[in-house]
Amino acid sequence: MQNNLIVSPTALTLAVVLVMIALAINFKEKIGLQRDLVIGVVRAVIQLTVVGYVLTYIIRVDRLWLTALMVAIIIGNAAVNARGRANGIPHAGVISLIAITTATLLTLGFLLIAHAIAFIPSQVVPITGMIASNVMVAIGLCYRQLNAGFHDQRQAILERLALGADQKQAAITIVRSAIRTGMAPTIDSAKTVGLVSLPGMMSGLIFAGVDPTKAIMYQIMVTFMLLGATSLGSVIAGYLAYPQFFNSDFQLR
Amino acid sequence: MTNIFELNQINLTIDDKPLLQDINLTVPTGAYLTLTGPSGSGKSTLLRVLATLMTPTSGTIAFNGKPQADYLKTDYRKLVSYCFQQPSLFGDTVRDNLAFPFDIRKIDFDSAQAITALQSVDLPETMLDAKITSLSGGEKQRVALIRNLLFPPQVLLLDEVTTGLDPDTKAIVHQLIESHHHQGITVIAVTHDETEVAQASTLLRLVAGRLEETANAK
Numbered sequence: 001m002q003n004n005l006i007v008s009p010t011a012l013t014l015a016v017v018l019v020m021i022a023l024a025i026n027f028k029e030k031i032g033l034q035r036d037l038v039i040g041v042v043r044a045v046i047q048l049t050v051v052g053y054v055l056t057y058i059i060r061v062d063r064l065w066l067t068a069l070m071v072a073i074i075i076g077n078a079a080v081n082a083r084g085r086a087n088g089i090p091h092a093g094v095i096s097l098i099a100i101t102t103a104t105l106l107t108l109g110f111l112l113i114a115h116a117i118a119f120i121p122s123q124v125v126p127i128t129g130m131i132a133s134n135v136m137v138a139i140g141l142c143y144r145q146l147n148a149g150f151h152d153q154r155q156a157i158l159e160r161l162a163l164g165a166d167q168k169q170a171a172i173t174i175v176r177s178a179i180r181t182g183m184a185p186t187i188d189s190a191k192t193v194g195l196v197s198l199p200g201m202m203s204g205l206i207f208a209g210v211d212p213t214k215a216i217m218y219q220i221m222v223t224f225m226l227l228g229a230t231s232l233g234s235v236i237a238g239y240l241a242y243p244q245f246f247n248s249d250f251q252l253r
Numbered sequence: 254m255t256n257i258f259e260l261n262q263i264n265l266t267i268d269d270k271p272l273l274q275d276i277n278l279t280v281p282t283g284a285y286l287t288l289t290g291p292s293g294s295g296k297s298t299l300l301r302v303l304a305t306l307m308t309p310t311s312g313t314i315a316f317n318g319k320p321q322a323d324y325l326k327t328d329y330r331k332l333v334s335y336c337f338q339q340p341s342l343f344g345d346t347v348r349d350n351l352a353f354p355f356d357i358r359k360i361d362f363d364s365a366q367a368i369t370a371l372q373s374v375d376l377p378e379t380m381l382d383a384k385i386t387s388l389s390g391g392e393k394q395r396v397a398l399i400r401n402l403l404f405p406p407q408v409l410l411l412d413e414v415t416t417g418l419d420p421d422t423k424a425i426v427h428q429l430i431e432s433h434h435h436q437g438i439t440v441i442a443v444t445h446d447e448t449e450v451a452q453a454s455t456l457l458r459l460v461a462g463r464l465e466e467t468a469n470a471k
Contacts, residue, residue, distance in 0.1 A: 156341045162304055163401065164331035165357045173343075249308050250326040 058121045067121045071108075071128045075100050078136040085140035086241070087147050095240040096139055103135045103233035104128060107225050116221050127225075130201070134186060134226045135233035142182035142234045143241060149174030150245045154252060161250060171242045178242075182234030186226050193223055255318070257282040257408060257439050258303065263312035265298060265462075272298045273309065274462040285434050286441045287453030295462040296443040297338075300410045303441065304335035317407075331358075334406035338413040340397030342385040347371075347396050351381070354403045370399040373432075375425050391422035398426060402433060409433065411442040415449070 019041050026034045058066050079097040086092030108128060117123040150157065153174060160170035168175075193199055194216075198206070202219035206212050247253055258280035265273040273295050280286060288296050301307040303314070305326055314321040316333065324332075342350050351367040368378045374395040388396065394414060401409065409430065415423045434440050444450060458465045 155337070155339075156343055158306065159337060159341060159397075160343070160353070160357075161326075162306060162330055162335040162337070163354060163357065164327050164329075164334075165353075166327050169357050249305065251306055251308070 055121075055125060058125065062121060064119075067119070067124055070121070070125050071104075074125070074128050074132050075104055078104075078132040082136045082139045082143070082237075086143040089143055089147065089241050090244045092143065092241065092244075095237055095244075096136075098240065099139055099233045099236040100132055100135050102236055103229045104131045106232060107131050107229040110228075111221070111225060130222065131225060131229045135229050137185065138182035138230040138234045139237040141185070142178045142237050145178035145181040146174060146238065146241055146245070149177060150252070157252060161252070167243055167246045167250060171245070175238045175242045179231075179234045179238045182238070183227075183230050186230040190223050190227060193219065199223075254281045254283075256280060256315075257284075257317060259315040259318075261313045261315075263299075263302065263309045263314065265295075265302060265307065265309045271462050273302065276312070276464055278457070278464060280439060280441065282439060283434075283437050284439055284455060285453075286455050286457055287449060288441060288443045288457045288459060289445065289450050289453075290459035290465075294459040296459050297412050298462075299459065300335060300412050300441065300443055303408070304333055304410055305329055306335065327357075331404065332406050333408040333410065334401045335410040336398055336401050336412060336414050338416060340394060342388070342393055342396060345384060346381075347383050347385065347388070348381050350385070350396055350400050351403060354400060358404065366403065370403055371396075374399055374429055391418050394418060395422070395426065395429075398429065402429070405433060405436070405438060408439045408441065411440065411444075413443050413445065415444070415446060 019037070022037060023034060025031070026037060054070075058070055076097070078100045079093060082096035082100065083093040086096070089095075108124070108131065111117045111127065112119055112124075117127055150171075157170050157174075189197065189199065199219060199222070201222050202212075202215045205215035205218060245253055256279050258278065260276050260278040263273055263276035263278075264271065276299065288299065290296055298307060302309055305321065305324075316324065316329070321329065343353060344350065348362075348364075348367070351370065352362045355362045364381065367381060371378065371380050376392065376395060380392070380396075385393070385396075398414060411430070415426055418426065430440060430442075442449070450456065
């Protein structure tokens with residue numbers, strides 16, 4: 001196996017030139033993202049460096065509780081980020097935590113039972129990150145669509161309520177649309193996988209010298225896993241979030 | 254004669270702005286009340302309070318002798334039906350709208366009943382599968398109105414439903430409302446229309462959230 005996956009500090013420093021190009025374009029075209037770009041680069045360097053050392057330690061000591069703690073931290077962070085995208089939906093933090101925890105743990109559990117992965121930190125932690133981040137994005141989109149739907153279709157929802165509909169009957173078309181929106185990126189990437197992109201895990205394995213035919217087996221598993229996880233996450237978040245738009249008198253807040 | 258509504262000292266304040274103040278009102282079963290008053294005087298708010306789409310800050314409302322709060326909202330709103338001034342239609346077709354009252358009652362859609370309802374407001378049978386985007390304002394208002402009346406309620410709350418309609422459509426809508434009123438439905442109608450005000454049998458006037466006077470116009 002050819003293994004030349006060492007990025008030297010010199011190579012990394014040279015890669016900063018690419019960031020400078022992005023910055024130069026921002027200044028020249030007055031795009032106004034310079035500050036975000038610098039913050040993004042600094043955060044990426046710090047976060048990835050820290051997580052690199054943490055992962056090295058967790059993989060080296062290989063303790064069950066430490067792996068479980070890392071899984072919990074990933075899920076917790078994903079929930080906090082998803083809440084940030086809820087734009088004021090009440091209880092979005094708890095809803096996100098329930099949705100991401102359920103979707104991630106069920107998917108992870110299934111993969112472990114099926115022996116697709118082993119309960120060792122080098123497999124469980126990256127897979128958890130992959131599932132939780134995709135569910136987080138799906139839930140964020142779901143929230144955005146719910147907010148847009150309840151804003152744009154306020155009159156139609158009021159009319160359904162006035163006709164005697166319950167909350168679900170009044171909001172179901174918006175909830176379905178939000179769940180569809182949450183799942184859309186995963187379904188789109190499932191449709192184009194291999195044609196447009198060689199996604200993360202498959203690329204990583206090929207990069208590391210694994211036979212591409214074996215790498216695709218893992219990628220197929222990842223695609224199925226993400227389809228299941230984002231569906232579960234979107235459905236749970238959508239169904240727990242929509243009642244928050246109503247008060248106890250079945251009126252719109 | 255029994256009273257379908259008894260409102261006692263109803264107040265509604267939102268963001269420190271009083272929308273309804275000290276409303277006391279008794280509505281006999283089967284009455285036809287016309288509610289008028291300047292824009293922003295609280296007419297629509299009062300209808301929405303009666304429809305439980307808004308909750309008063311204080312005061313009590315009895316419906317058929319029982320506190321409004323004791324009813325399941327979904328049951329109550331099937332009995333007290335609120336029609337919007339500028340209704341929005343759901344889904345893609347007229348069928349989607351007329352099927353909705355069946356769906357929420359978990360009853361199979363009866364197309365014959367829907368067609369009869371369409372014909373009662375001078376709309377053709379073929380209208381059932383018409384796209385809602387192809388309907389005129391008057392057609393939309395008539396579809397919305399029969400959507401409220403497919404399963405006749407006990408009370409019909411009309412929020413300026415004839416505003417902006419041409420005289421022919423207005424006459425059709427009046428005829429439909431009258432025929433349901435004669436079958437015993439209580440009607441409370443908000444209007445700015447001078448003819449409707451002049452023809453009102455019982456006229457109420459709201460000014461700055463207060464019921465100012467009661468007059469029998471006829």
